[in-house]
Amino acid sequence: xxxxxxxxxxxxxxxxxxxxxxxxxxxxxxxxxxxxxxxxxxxxxxxxxxxxxxxxxxxxxxxxxxxxxxxxxxxxxxxxxxxxxxxxxxxxxxxxxxxxxxxxxxxxxxxxxxxxxxxxxxxxxxxxxxxxxxxxxxxxxxxxxxxxxxxxxxxxxxxxxxxxxxxxxxxxxxxxxxxxxxxxxxxxxxxxxxxxxxxxxxxxxxxxxxxxxxxxxxxxxxxxxxxxxxxxxxxxxxxxxxxxxxxxxxxxxxxxxxxxxxxxxxxxxxxxxxxxxxxxxxxxxxxxxxxxxxxxxxxxxxxxxxxxxxxxxxxxxxxxxxxxxxxxxxxxxxxxxxxxxxxxxxxxx
Amino acid sequence: xxxxxxxxxxxxxxxxxxxxxxxxxxxxxxxxxxxxxxxxxxxxxxxxxxxxxxxxxxxxxxxxxxxxxxxxxxxxxxxxxxxxxxxxxxxxxxxxxxxxxxxxxxxxxxxxxxxxxxxxxxxxxxxxxxxxxxxxxxxxxxxxxxxxxxxxxxxxxxxxxxxxxxxxxxxxxxxxxxxxxxxxxxxxxxxxxxxxxxxxxxxxxxxxxxxxxxxxxxxxxxxxxxxxxxxxxxxxxxxxxxxxxxxxxxxxxxxxxxxxxxxxxxxxxxxxxxxxxxxxxxxxxxxxxxxxxxxxxxxxxxxxxxxxxxxxxxxxxxxxxxxxxxxxxxxxxxxxxxxxxxxxxxxxxxxxxxxx
Numbered sequence: 146x147x148x149x150x151x152x153x154x155x156x157x158x159x160x161x162x163x164x165x166x167x168x169x170x171x172x173x174x175x176x177x178x179x180x181x182x183x184x185x186x187x188x189x190x191x192x193x194x195x196x197x198x199x200x201x202x203x204x205x206x207x208x209x210x211x212x213x214x215x216x217x218x219x220x221x222x223x224x225x226x227x228x229x230x231x232x233x234x235x236x237x238x239x240x241x242x243x244x245x246x247x248x249x250x251x252x253x254x255x256x257x258x259x260x261x262x263x264x265x266x267x268x269x270x271x272x273x274x275x276x277x278x279x280x281x282x283x284x285x286x287x288x289x290x291x292x293x294x295x296x297x298x299x300x301x302x303x304x305x306x307x308x309x310x311x312x313x314x315x316x317x318x319x320x321x322x323x324x325x326x327x328x329x330x331x332x333x334x335x336x337x338x339x340x341x342x343x344x345x346x347x348x349x350x351x352x353x354x355x356x357x358x359x360x361x362x363x364x365x366x367x368x369x370x371x372x373x374x375x376x377x378x379x380x381x382x383x384x385x386x387x388x389x390x391x392x393x394x395x396x397x398x399x400x401x402x403x404x405x406x407x408x409x410x411x412x413x414x415x416x417x418x419x420x421x422x423x424x425x426x427x428x429x430x431x432x433x434x435x436x437x438x439x440x441x442x443x444x445x446x447x448x449x450x451x452x453x454x455x456x457x458x459x460x461x462x463x464x465x466x467x468x469x470x471x472x473x474x475x476x477x478x479x480x481x482x483x484x485x486x487x488x489x490x491x492x493x494x
Numbered sequence: 495x496x497x498x499x500x501x502x503x504x505x506x507x508x509x510x511x512x513x514x515x516x517x518x519x520x521x522x523x524x525x526x527x528x529x530x531x532x533x534x535x536x537x538x539x540x541x542x543x544x545x546x547x548x549x550x551x552x553x554x555x556x557x558x559x560x561x562x563x564x565x566x567x568x569x570x571x572x573x574x575x576x577x578x579x580x581x582x583x584x585x586x587x588x589x590x591x592x593x594x595x596x597x598x599x600x601x602x603x604x605x606x607x608x609x610x611x612x613x614x615x616x617x618x619x620x621x622x623x624x625x626x627x628x629x630x631x632x633x634x635x636x637x638x639x640x641x642x643x644x645x646x647x648x649x650x651x652x653x654x655x656x657x658x659x660x661x662x663x664x665x666x667x668x669x670x671x672x673x674x675x676x677x678x679x680x681x682x683x684x685x686x687x688x689x690x691x692x693x694x695x696x697x698x699x700x701x702x703x704x705x706x707x708x709x710x711x712x713x714x715x716x717x718x719x720x721x722x723x724x725x726x727x728x729x730x731x732x733x734x735x736x737x738x739x740x741x742x743x744x745x746x747x748x749x750x751x752x753x754x755x756x757x758x759x760x761x762x763x764x765x766x767x768x769x770x771x772x773x774x775x776x777x778x779x780x781x782x783x784x785x786x787x788x789x790x791x792x793x794x795x796x797x798x799x800x801x802x803x804x805x806x807x808x809x810x811x812x813x814x815x816x817x818x819x820x821x822x823x824x825x826x827x828x829x830x831x832x833x834x835x836x837x838x839x840x841x842x843x844x845x846x847x848x849x850x
Contacts, residue, residue, distance in 0.1 A: 224733050414814070
């Protein structure tokens with residue numbers, strides 16, 4: 146009997162070791178929902194107390210998070226933030242690291258939300274301008290000894306505007322018809338479109354001030370007969386920001402289309418750029434922008450550009466018509482000359 | 495061939511060329527010269543609006559300051575609160591703006607104005623027409639202005655008229671920028687969100703997932719070692735999202751498997767660590783992007799059978815709000831026969847951020 150028990154226990158222990166890896170092994174969630182951005186206005190000496198809500202999307206296992214405040218800058222001319230992850234990196238000139246306080250760790254049960262306090266204390270001598278950093282939420286991976294561990298992280302971008310007399314200076318760089326690459330990180334300005342219709346106008350602004358600017362304005366597009374083809378009432382429809390020192394490219398769709406999509410109960414508005422219905426010809430566009438914060442001078446930027454839309458079929462048709470006209474004129478000239486020759490020959494006789 | 499027909503040919507083709515040039519120039523020159531000029535109205539100088547509070551819906555004092563650009567006849571000033579600047583557009587009043595109860599509480603510089611008329615979004619000041627002094631700094635302060643109730647950017651269009659009742663000529667026509675901000679705690683109807691998850695596999699919109707780690711086992715020098723994970727993302731942030739990749743290549747002590755710094759095909763027997771986000775055939779691994787979102791894969795990670803690993807590289811992004819997209823990350827590891835023995839590992843962190 147003892148022997149039977151020993152064998153049974155040995156088999157049971159062996160079974161536990163064998164079965165362990167096939168049990169649900171991910172004891173922690175890697176799925177989170179965050180608030181992507183927070184904007185604040187505060188005077189020097191003010192303290193802002195706010196909360197951020199985080200959700201563990203996983204319905205089975207808890208989410209362990211590590212929180213820290215990191216600085217960021219712009220990634221090229223786009224609005225993608227580039228996080229400065231080096232632990233020994235000095236704070237940027239616009240850093241909130243010394244002002245922003247958040248919890249360092251957080252555990253959220255499966256399919257639950259947690260609200261955490263954040264505090265933003267603006268020093269009494271803080272100068273007017275824009276300040277920004279990001280709160281990074283990194284999933285704690287638990288120090289796996291596996292060869293590759295993957296971890297999710299999310300960020301909340303935090304922007305603070307300290308009012309007062311600030312240095313506001315946007316420098317105009319470029320304006321024109323633009324063709325972005327597939328992921329919209331770069332592209333090319335062009336004045337002639339043959340294969341495709343232009344769909345996007347873009348302008349580039351360089352921020353030389355100490356306020357992150359959100360320019361507003363309009364664009365008027367006219368055809369070659371001076372008739373207004375399109376009036377774009379909002380030249381910055383997504384309220385995009387030019388960070389300090391950044392050259393930012395703003396893209397404006399000539400014929401935007403917004404679609405509300407609903408999946409998993411979350412309604413999202415997606416904007417796509419549709420065919421602008423341009424006819425062949427030359428177009429001019431005028432850009433008028435203003436910017437300026439509360440109590441600061443309103444500044445203005447104006448620029449104009451032109452572009453041609455000449456599809457292949459139009460070029461071929463144009464050349465054919467031109468050749469026909471030239472042929473007819475040549476034929477008429479020839480006929481007139483022949484008639485003149487006949488008359489002069491008759492005269493000589 | 496005699497000389498006479500040649501001369502005749504040159505003569506006729508010469509005429510032909512002249513006619514052609516005239517026609518072409520006649521067609522194209524008018525196109526080039528049309529529609530490139532715009533009239534720019536005269537603008538008030540150093541213009542600004544100071545709000546006592548820029549909170550949405552708050553009762554505020556709006557103080558306008560400017561200088562007149564030149565000597566000009568002035569009888570009336572019109573203030574229009576609009577959702578957008580630019581004189582050529584119609585002025586749509588911001589939600590909630592109310593200046594119908596505003597009072598002119600102070601004026602400095604060129605003074606003597608009284609309120610001629612006011613609506614919820616417009617105030618017209620009047621006085622007996624006179625010639626302004628461009629050297630003066632001018633200030634017009636209105637109390638009891640109710641700010642727009644939606645946070646955002648707006649403009650006040652200011653026009654000056656030669657007559658006392660806005661029936662005369664317009665002298666200046668310009669915009670002054672202003673903005674409002676919401677209170678800290680906003681119970682928005684649809685709060686901004688960014689959903690993101692990473693795992694071996696993902697189902698039910700991040701509600702269920704597989705492991706967050708994997709082993710290649712003992713590296714095989716005669717074939718490519720492969721694995722894959724998935725990530726899913728959605729956001730209603732109007733500027734979309736960016737997913738970047740953090741973490742180093744696989745290392746063991748001070749030995750490393752080389753990260754592919756440019757998109758490269760998998761090559762057995764060499765030192766390679768790379769990823770991409772496409773369905774590959776060589777080796778057969780991965781899946782193309784799925785979902786109804788508008789996210790796109792960065793070009794360096796968007797070619798089947800080419801792999802790269804760049805720390806802090808952007809893997810995928812969307813330029814506006816985007817519903818769910820699921821990306822499958824394929825990992826390839828190739829090792830040379832002389833790779834020093836050891837446990838090679840890495841932690842790859844995928845960071846999702848909203849764009850601004």
